[in-house]
Structure formats: structure tokens, C-alpha cells
Amino acid sequence: MTIGDRVPRGDGPEKVTGQAKYTADITMTGMLHARFLYAERPRARIIGIDTAAAKALPGVFAVITQDDMLDVRYGFFVKDRTVFATDEVRFEAEVVAAVAALTPEIAAEAVRLIEVDYEDLEPILDVEDALRDDVDLVHAGFASYEQMAGVDRDRNDCAHMTSVKGDVDAGFAEADVVVSARYRSDMSHAAPIEPHAVIAEWQGERVTIWSTSQVPFPARSQVARTLGIPESNVRIIVPHLGGGFGGKCDVHFETHIAALAKVTRRPVKLVFTRREEFLATDKPRHAAIIDLETGVRNDGTITARRAKIILDGGAYSGDSHFASEISIMMLQGPYRIPNLSAEVHTVYTNRTPSGSVRAPGAPQTVWAVEQHTEEIAAQLGMDPIDFRRKNLVEDGDTGQTGQRFDNPNAAACLERALEMAGYGQELPEGEAFGVSCGWWFSLPVASGAYVKLNADGSGTIVTGAQENGSGSVMGMPALAAEELGMAPEQFSIVYQDTSAGPFDLGSAGSQTTMNNGRAVIDAARQVRDELLQLAAHTLEAAVDDLELVDGAVRVRGAPTVAVTIGELAAQAHGGELLLGKGSGQPLPMPEHDASECVGRLFYPAFAHPSFFCHVGRIRVDQDTGVVQVLDWSAAFDFGTILNPIGAEGQVEGGTVQGIGFGLLEGSIYKDGHQQNASLLEYKLQTAIDAPPIKIAFVGGPAPAGPHGARAIGEPPVVGPPAALANGIAAATGARVRHLPMTPERVWESMQATGVN
Amino acid sequence: MINPLSLSVNGVPYTAAIEPHRTLLSVLREEFGITGPKEGCDDSECGACMVLIDGEPTNACCYLALQAEDREITTIEGISDSPVGSRIQARMLEDGGIQCGFCTPGIVVMATALLSSNPNPNEEEIRNALAGNLCRCTGYQKIVAAVSKAAGDLE
Ligand code: FES
Ligand code: FES
Numbered sequence: 001m002t003i004g005d006r007v008p009r010g011d012g013p014e015k016v017t018g019q020a021k022y023t024a025d026i027t028m029t030g031m032l033h034a035r036f037l038y039a040e041r042p043r044a045r046i047i048g049i050d051t052a053a054a055k056a057l058p059g060v061f062a063v064i065t066q067d068d069m070l071d072v073r074y075g076f077f078v079k080d081r082t083v084f085a086t087d088e089v090r091f092e093a094e095v096v097a098a099v100a101a102l103t104p105e106i107a108a109e110a111v112r113l114i115e116v117d118y119e120d121l122e123p124i125l126d127v128e129d130a131l132r133d134d135v136d137l138v139h140a141g142f143a144s145y146e147q148m149a150g151v152d153r154d155r156n157d158c159a160h161m162t163s164v165k166g167d168v169d170a171g172f173a174e175a176d177v178v179v180s181a182r183y184r185s186d187m188s189h190a191a192p193i194e195p196h197a198v199i200a201e202w203q204g205e206r207v208t209i210w211s212t213s214q215v216p217f218p219a220r221s222q223v224a225r226t227l228g229i230p231e232s233n234v235r236i237i238v239p240h241l242g243g244g245f246g247g248k249c250d251v252h253f254e255t256h257i258a259a260l261a262k263v264t265r266r267p268v269k270l271v272f273t274r275r276e277e278f279l280a281t282d283k284p285r286h287a288a289i290i291d292l293e294t295g296v297r298n299d300g301t302i303t304a305r306r307a308k309i310i311l312d313g314g315a316y317s318g319d320s321h322f323a324s325e326i327s328i329m330m331l332q333g334p335y336r337i338p339n340l341s342a343e344v345h346t347v348y349t350n351r352t353p354s355g356s357v358r359a360p361g362a363p364q365t366v367w368a369v370e371q372h373t374e375e376i377a378a379q380l381g382m383d384p385i386d387f388r389r390k391n392l393v394e395d396g397d398t399g400q401t402g403q404r405f406d407n408p409n410a411a412a413c414l415e416r417a418l419e420m421a422g423y424g425q426e427l428p429e430g431e432a433f434g435v436s437c438g439w440w441f442s443l444p445v446a447s448g449a450y451v452k453l454n455a456d457g458s459g460t461i462v463t464g465a466q467e468n469g470s471g472s473v474m475g476m477p478a479l480a481a482e483e484l485g486m487a488p489e490q491f492s493i494v495y496q497d498t499s500a501g502p503f504d505l506g507s508a509g510s511q512t513t514m515n516n517g518r519a520v521i522d523a524a525r526q527v528r529d530e531l532l533q534l535a536a537h538t539l540e541a542a543v544d545d546l547e548l549v550d551g552a553v554r555v556r557g558a559p560t561v562a563v564t565i566g567e568l569a570a571q572a573h574g575g576e577l578l579l580g581k582g583s584g585q586p587l588p589m590p591e592h593d594a595s596e597c598v599g600r601l602f603y604p605a606f607a608h609p610s611f612f613c614h615v616g617r618i619r620v621d622q623d624t625g626v627v628q629v630l631d632w633s634a635a636f637d638f639g640t641i642l643n644p645i646g647a648e649g650q651v652e653g654g655t656v657q658g659i660g661f662g663l664l665e666g667s668i669y670k671d672g673h674q675q676n677a678s679l680l681e682y683k684l685q686t687a688i689d690a691p692p693i694k695i696a697f698v699g700g701p702a703p704a705g706p707h708g709a710r711a712i713g714e715p716p717v718v719g720p721p722a723a724l725a726n727g728i729a730a731a732t733g734a735r736v737r738h739l740p741m742t743p744e745r746v747w748e749s750m751q752a753t754g755v756n
Numbered sequence: 757m758i759n760p761l762s763l764s765v766n767g768v769p770y771t772a773a774i775e776p777h778r779t780l781l782s783v784l785r786e787e788f789g790i791t792g793p794k795e796g797c798d799d800s801e802c803g804a805c806m807v808l809i810d811g812e813p814t815n816a817c818c819y820l821a822l823q824a825e826d827r828e829i830t831t832i833e834g835i836s837d838s839p840v841g842s843r844i845q846a847r848m849l850e851d852g853g854i855q856c857g858f859c860t861p862g863i864v865v866m867a868t869a870l871l872s873s874n875p876n877p878n879e880e881e882i883r884n885a886l887a888g889n890l891c892r893c894t895g896y897q898k899i900v901a902a903v904s905k906a907a908g909d910l911e
Contacts, residue, residue: 008849009854015857016854017792017836025785193856194794243893273798274802471855649893651895687884690895690897
């Protein structure tokens with residue numbers, strides 16, 4: 001039995017000894033080094049670029065700009081971007097030119113020698129201004145851009161969506177009390193510890209790219225498009241990936257480096273500095289303005305909600321539409337709300353383009369919704385926990401697009417987390433508990449895998465899936481082993497190589513175990529059928545009488561009549577090989593009704609939702625506003641836990657990341673420039689800051705996931721900022737309506753509320 | 757200007773001719789091909805580049821290579837040879853103190869330095885010792901537990 005065991009990760013030994021190779025660790029013969037020239041201004045027209053002096057520098061092999069590229073725009077939802085800036089720069093770290101040289105120092109010197117003549121333009125930095133008709137367009141040519149069908153956009157609004165349910169006016173008319181508030185959240189960063197790195201090498205018409213990508217297949221499509229070559233001529237290999245958290249989704253600099261490698265006929269390597277990682281990777285979490293208005297009856301029944309979100313998409317849309325869609329789907333929260341009208345605008349500005357960071361759109365929206373939940377309870381004079389108990393969704397209730405919940409376990413998560421935390425006990429002055437509830441889902445997308453047995457009876461899984469560190473791909477051997485009566489350590493895995501495994505979306509949308517896991521199981525079952533056929537022949541028994549146990553096929557009830565998998569595999573290598581393929585074909589979407597929604601909702605219902613509750617115990621220093629997190633309890637319905645080490649690791653890591661987003665992590669902007677683009681000024685949680693975390697997994701097997709598993713990767717990061725906010729309010733009596741809730745903001749809120 | 761440098765890394769003597777501005781991290785990685793120490797920031801902010809210099813944990817990204825003249829450097833690659841280091845590695849693996857692994861070399865080096873000077877640290881001492889090693893994946897809980905258990909194993 002391997003499902004549910006604490007199995008150490010298969011890539012652990014090489015990681016713990018320093019042998020694991022990451023992209024930046026690779027050196028190739030004849031390799032050149034790349035550096036980029038950035039705009040360093042938020043908005044300007046390019047009058048001219050002079051690369052002559054840079055090209056003349058000894059040791060420089062190439063200096064390229066958009067003039068050296070195809071005139072092709074790319075973008076996942078809206079094709080609004082060229083590889084290098086064309087005519088106009090739209091954010092401070094837009095790439096204007098790239099250099100390849102013998103050493104990084106020469107490349108940097110060459111970058112300094114490139115002369116660009118700019119006409120600076122007034123940047124568009126305020127999202128509400130940007131939506132006005134009399135404000136300049138960030139993309140003057142927006143109307144001509146190609147886009148995915150169904151995207152609703154106009155001028156600076158690159159993703160408009162609505163979600164409508166019931167009769168909102170009638171709902172408000174029934175309300176005794178209406179509560180409304182505005183919440184604001186700053187942009188924050190994925191900040192993996194490994195910065196981006198890319199190496200590209202051509203042989204003939206084909207290019208191989210080693211990249212720190214979370215999504216090698218989608219990245220390959222964009223590289224092929226921008227280089228004008230077939231996808232089969234592009235191979236993306238991801239060596240070990242040093243974390244991503246969404247910041248390494250989408251295509252990044254693969255095309256730039258492939259283009260340099262092509263003109264220089266040499267391998268070219270790019271490694272980002274930490275400063276570039278903040279400024280140029282253009283995948284931060286969206287800044288947001290969230291307006292909520294909710295009607296309730298005096299008995300605590302919610303009658304209606306109106307909500308509006310404005311996301312700052314930055315200069316290019318990238319994969320922003322995921323965040324647009326998910327944030328809007330978070331507005332009902334895990335509560336019963338019969339009438340709801342919500343809309344989201346995702347706005348172009350002259351800031352760093354935002355994108356999918358772990359649970360895109362969710363932590364900031366849930367932070368607003370869960371504060372609002374407690375503000376409503378306070379207005380009614382109800383205990384916030386009792387208010388939740390009354391309103392949390394139950395079996396048969398519907399979500400905001402009419403999706404029916406099947407045993408949602410939302411209430412079970414709440415009760416379990418409260419119990420672990422010792423909620424209700426007397427706490428010292430300045431301390432309080434903070435609570436948040438919520439839900440998340442798993443993206444239903446296509447995904448494939450192969451399984452083969454080697455001549456010695458060991459196995460190999462070849463999968464398109466991508467391991468970002470979470471352990472999801474490392475969990476695949478257990479799934480295959482379970483089907484084949486083998487042990488997980490008997491399998492090797494070939495992964496994150498677009499020329500090896502079948503398509504997979506990548507480590508995004510908490511989808512790997514759900515979709516690729518089912519693909520691996522399907523592939524292993526095919527091998528199992530082949531093995532049984534072969535064994536039936538060898539043992540002269542009927543297939544139905546056979547079982548696969550402990551590395552052998554044996555006759556049920558007569559365990560000595562057996563043949564080992566090793567013997568069968570050796571036999572197969574003289575005839576028909578033991579090969580299986582699987583496609584984790586997306587599971588059907590839960591029943592829902594999105595007919596009243598405008599704009600493309602890609603996932604108008606949330607498949608296999610994971611409900612959760614966080615309870616943090618915090619202390620607020622009344623003089624300084626500093627929040628200390630003392631301990632934490634979190635309960636999740638993840639269905640079957642396939643490997644507790646991995647599941648706990650996701651909860652612990654996600655919770656601490658969420659605490660960082662809650663208290664400290666936010667980009668400070670001045671005139672279109674990030675002011676805190678370093679880890680000294682943009683502080684991540686350290687071992688001292690992180691609280692001890694207690695975890696409970698509630699709920700039984702989910703109906704559809706592999707062995708009943710649900711999504712795990714993103715959910716843990718969603719709830720912590722909200723729990724902290726409610727804890728701060730409980731400890732101080734003041735609401736902090738600006739994320740992150742830095743000591744200054746906590747202190748200011750206390751002053752404004754007159755608490756001090 | 758190019759200067760001669762000789763030092764020992766993981767017990768092996770190395771010589772090189774390098775420019776004075778080069779960091780120990782860049783010389784280890786690019787001249788000697790020792791890529792276990794990682795570059796997460798280049799600014800002493802993350803601890804991914806941590807090595808032992810004559811037993812002292814140091815961020816190699818902010819240490820000039822020429823300062824390491826005649827010194828004994830231990831990187832993650834050399835840590836497995838020490839009983840303390842290899843026990844920490846084993847515990848990190850078994851207890852799930854590793855996810856993406858990019859911080860792991862620095863953390864194992866730091867934890868080895870800690871247990872070498874304080875064989876029986878409490879949780880607070882472990883957390884304080886690791887305060888300069890950022891990990892974005894694990895939330896630290898399993899790392900702290902792994903170091904604590906390794907200390908117990910070594911008693
Ligand atoms: S790379 Fe040296 S501390 Fe970050
Ligand atoms: S394991 Fe990824 S940064 Fe620590």
C-alpha cells in the first residue's frame with residue numbers, strides 16, 4: 001500500500017546533496033551571456049535606437065531589437081505584445097534590446113552603450129482613471145489585436161466579466177441592513193528563491209531551450225508563434241525548478257534568448273538578478289480595488305450582494321484573464337447568497353504586467369470578502385462564527401453560477417480549525433483569533449502520460465507534467481505502483497521536456513495530481529492489462545483469476561502459481577513491449593448556469609472544490625501596529641490525502657506565503673517605478689516570523705479525483721490574509737482595508753478608529 | 757588586474773587567476789563548476805549561496821574570492837562527508853524539509869554550522885539560526901523539525 005503513506009520525494013536525494021541541476025547551473029561549450037536593455041521609464045515613444053557602439057564592443061556577438069524579429073504579437077488571451085518594444089514602451093522594465101557577449105560583464109557594458117531616443121509620455125497609473133473615456137489608451141491599437149473568442153474588452157479594459165444570479169434589486173429590497181465597503185490591495189510578487197534563467201541552443205532548424213518555466217507546453221506554443229516555426233522544432237526542457245508560485249507561468253524570455261542564439265550560432269544563457277526578478281518578470285499578483293455591498297436580514301440571512309473588482313493588469317494582458325475570472329468567482333465566498341451581481345474590470349496601466357500568482361485573484365478577494373463577512377456580523381450584533389455557521393454552504397446549495405455543492409464540508413472545516421486553535425479561550429491583552437473560510441478548485445484540463453516497463457521489471461513514467469517543487473510529479477510513481485503491485489521507488493520519471501511527454505498545461509491551476517494523476521493511472525492500467533494477458537499465457541490461467549501483488553502476477557487463491565513482473569518484462573522485450581498511454585481527459589464541469597454572465601468565463605463553475613478554514617492567533621503591538629503571528633490552525637477538505645508529507649508541505653508553505661501577502665508583501669510604486677525591488681525592502685517571511693502550524697484534513701474521498709484526491713497546491717495561500725485581517729480587527733477594533741496590512745497601516749487604522 | 761588565488765574546497769586544493777571584484781560564489785560556480793551553492797539574490801538577502809569558510813557560515817555572494825586565500829571552504833557538496841551534515845540531509849529528506857530544493861543547500865550548510873556549535877538547540881535557537889535562509893516553499897516547519905530531529909539522532 002502506498003496511497004496515503006509518508007513517501008519521501010524521489011528527487012530529494014539529489015536536492016539535499018547539492019547535485020540537483022537547475023537552469024542557471026548549466027554551462028555549455030561556446031556559451032554566450034545575455035543581458036537586456038530595459039525602458040527604465042513607464043511610458044514613452046521610441047524615436048530611435050542606435051546599437052552601433054554596442055555592436056562594436058569587442059566580445060559582443062549580437063545586439064537585437066524588434067527590428068530583428070517577426071512582426072508578430074503574442075499573448076495567451078489577447079495578442080497585445082511583441083517580443084521587444086515596438087514604437088512605444090509601456091512599463092519600466094519593458095525589454096527594448098538584448099545583447100549576447102562572451103561574458104556577462106561585456107554584455108552589461110554593451111547594454112550601457114545602446115542609445116535610445118525617447119519621447120516620454122504621461123503614464124497611466126490609476127486604474128479608475130484608466131477606465132474613463134477621456135484618458136489616453138495604453139494600447140492605441142487595442143481594437144486590432146487578435147484575441148481568444150469571448151473575451152469582452154474595450155479601450156483600457158482588457159477583461160470585463162460579469163456574474164449574475166437571481167434578482168439583486170429584489171434581494172436588496174428584502175434586506176434589513178445593507179453593509180458596504182471598499183478594499184484595496186497592492187501588487188505583490190511570487191518571489192521564488194530561484195530567479196528566472198534561460199539557455200537556448202540551435203542545431204539546424206531546431207532549438208532546444210532550457211528554461212525555468214512552470215508551463216513548458218504553453219511556453220512552447222508562444223515561442224513557436226513568435227519565431228515563426230512549428231512547435232515540433234521547439235523543445236523546452238525544464239531542469240529542476242526552484243519554485244514558481246505562478247511567477248514562472250506564461251512565456252517569458254525564451255524567445256529573446258532563442259533569437260540571440262540563432263543569430264550568434266552559439267548557445268546563449270540568461271540569468272536574472274533579483275532586481276530583474278522584481279521588475280521584469282512581469283508576473284506579479286494584481287493590485288485590486290474591491291467594492292462590496294451586501295444586504296442581510298436581522299436574523300443573519302444574506303439576501304443579496306453587489307460587487308465590483310478592478311484589477312490592475314499592467315502594460316500587457318498575459319494570462320491576467322485567469323485572475324479576472326477567478327476573483328469574480330470568489331465574490332460569493334463559501335456562503336449562501338441567492339442574489340448576486342458582480343463584475344470585474346482588468347485594466348491596462350503603465351505598470352509591470354500582472355499575471356497568475358498562486359491562486360490568482362483569490363487571496364486579495366477573499367481577504368475583502370471575509371472582512372466584509374465579519375463587518376456584516378458586527379452590524380447585526382451577531383457573533384462572526386455564528387453568522388458563518390448560519391450561512392456556510394451545505395449539501396445542495398448553489399454557488400454563484402448556480403453550481404450545486406455536493407457535501408461541501410465548509411462547516412466541518414470551520415469547526416475543526418476552531419477546535420484545534422482553542423478558539424473562544426481567554427487571551428491576553430492585545431491578542432486575538434482571526435478566522436477565514438473559503439474554497440478553491442482544480443482546473444479541468446487535458447493532460448497525458450506514458451508508462452513503460454523496462455526489461456528488468458522496473459518502470460518509467462514519461463509525463464508532460466511539470467514539477468515546481470510541490471511534489472505533485474514526484475507523487476506519480478505511487479499512483480503507477482498502486483496499479484501495478486509495484487513499489488514507487490521502482491519507477492523513474494521523465495518529465496518537463498516537451499519532446500518527451502504528451503501535453504500538459506504545467507504546474508498551474510492546482511491541476512497536476514487531478515489531471516496528470518488520472519493519466520498516469522490510465523497508462524499504468526493499460527500496462528497492467530498487458531501484463532495480465534502475458535501472465536495468463538505463461539501461467540496458463542484465465543486473466544480474471546489473476547492478481548498483481550508485490551511485484552508478481554499470481555493466481556488468486558494459489559499464490560505459489562506466480563510469475564514476477566521482472567520475468568514478464570524480460571519476456572516482453574523479446575516480443576510485444578509493455579507500454580501504456582493515458583490521457584487525463586478533463587472531467588466534466590459541475591452543472592451550472594452562466595447564461596447571464598458577460599465576458600468569457602473559462603471555468604464558470606469550480607470543479608472538485610476544496611473548502612478550508614484558517615484560524616490564526618495573533619498579537620498586535622498597540623504602539624507600533626506590528627502584528628506577530630503566534631500560532632496557526634488550518635483545516636482543509638482535500639479528499640483523500642495521497643501523501644501526507646506533500647499535503648502538509650503545501651499547507652505549511654502556502655500558509656506562510658499567505659501570511660507574507662497579508663502583512664508585508666506589497667510593491668511600493670512611485671511615478672511608475674517599483675521602489676522596493678529587493679528582498680531587503682520587499683520582505684518575505686523568515687523562519688522567525690513563521691508560526692507553528694496545526695493542520696487537519698477533513699472529509700472523505702472526493703467523487704472524481706485520483707483515489708478521491710482534490711486540489712492542494714493553491715488553496716492554502718488563499719485564506720491567511722483574511723484571517724489576519726479579522727484577527728487584527730478583533731485585537732484592535734480597527735479594520736485595515738489596504739493590503740498588505742503593514743505596521744503603518746495597522747497603526748493608522750487604529751488612529752482613525754480612535755482605538756489608541 | 758588578475759590575481760592568483762589558492763584555496764581548498766571540500767578538501768580539494770584549487771588555484772585560479774581571477775579579477776579582484778569576483779565573489780567567492782561566482783568563482784565556485786563558474787571557475788570550479790561547484791554549483792551546489794545557489795544564487796538567489798547576490799545581496800546577502802536569501803542565504804541560498806551559503807558555504808562554510810573555516811567552519812563559519814557565510815554568504816558566498818557577498819564574500820570576495822580573494823579573501824578566501826588559503827582558507828578551507830565547505831559547500832553542500834562537501835557536507836555529506838560530515839556525520840552532522842549527512843544526518844541533517846537524511847532528516848530533511850525523510851521529514852519533507854525539501855520542496856523545490858533551491859534553498860536547501862544553504863539551509864543544510866547553516867544547520868550543519870548550528871549543530872556543530874550547539875548540538876542541542878531548542879526550536880527558537882533553530883529558527884533564529886535559519887533567519888537568514890529564505891525558503892518560499894515549505895513555511896519552515898518541516899525544516900525546523902528536521903534539524904531538531906537530526907540533533908536528537910546525533911546525541
Ligand atoms: S545569493 Fe547570497 S544571500 Fe542570496
Ligand atoms: S524548498 Fe523551495 S525555496 Fe525552500
